[in-house]
């Protein structure tokens with residue numbers, strides 16, 4: 001019996017050949033248990049070794065295999081071909097990021113935004129090591145755990161119409177990451193992060209479209225993180241106006 005196949009239309013971009021990208025078409029063997037990344041790996045191994053894309057873990061953990069699959073930002077290692085079979089599937093680089101080559105985008109802006117929110121525990125005074133750990137109850141961990149599940153896949157930025165219009169927007173994952181530390185009982189750095197969150201290009205740029213949470217493969221719910229931060233920032237600003245010495249902590 002003839003082997004079943006499926007067609008992939010894949011964006012190619014070779015900066016040394018000019019500014020335009022184009023779609024290349026490949027027929028790959030089809031099995032029900034194949035994910036899109038398996039098909040790309042087949043192309044690279046057996047058809048065209050020059051195809052360029054990122055991946056690492058193949059199990060939805062490293063966050064490096066995000067691409068547009070039929071127009072939606074998806075992890076290609078977690079997206080089965082059977083969802084689209086027998087129709088052709090179109091694979092493009094993540095939207096809203098500069099493309100370096102074929103399906104590889106430039107992550108510089110994203111990484112810079114993560115760094116801007118100071119994603120580490122900030123203490124007003126560091127206790128000496130011999131004083132022991134900063135302990136937390138399970139309830140205190142639960143307050144931020146959801147926002148700590150982010151794998152930095154950038155799908156939420158690709159889905160966000162605000163980031164597409166205004167690349168200055170801090171964006172969903174960076175705001176969720178700031179929330180992860182602001183909600184941590186060991187942290188005292190909220191007012192430092194407010195300098196990045198509380199400006200127009202921070203939380204206030206978000207128009208609550210919510211697509212970031214729809215495409216997030218880890219249920220981080222960055223849209224909720226943004227709305228919570230809007231509420232807490234407004235409340236703390238009002239408290240600071242009425243009660244200058246207590247509102248801003």
Ligand code: SF4
Nearest residue numbers: 150151153154156216
């Ligand atoms: S919030 Fe979700 S979609 Fe955005 S980078 Fe993190 S895991 Fe990916």
Ligand code: FES
Nearest residue numbers: 058062063065077
């Ligand atoms: S290859 Fe690591 S998340 Fe897909």
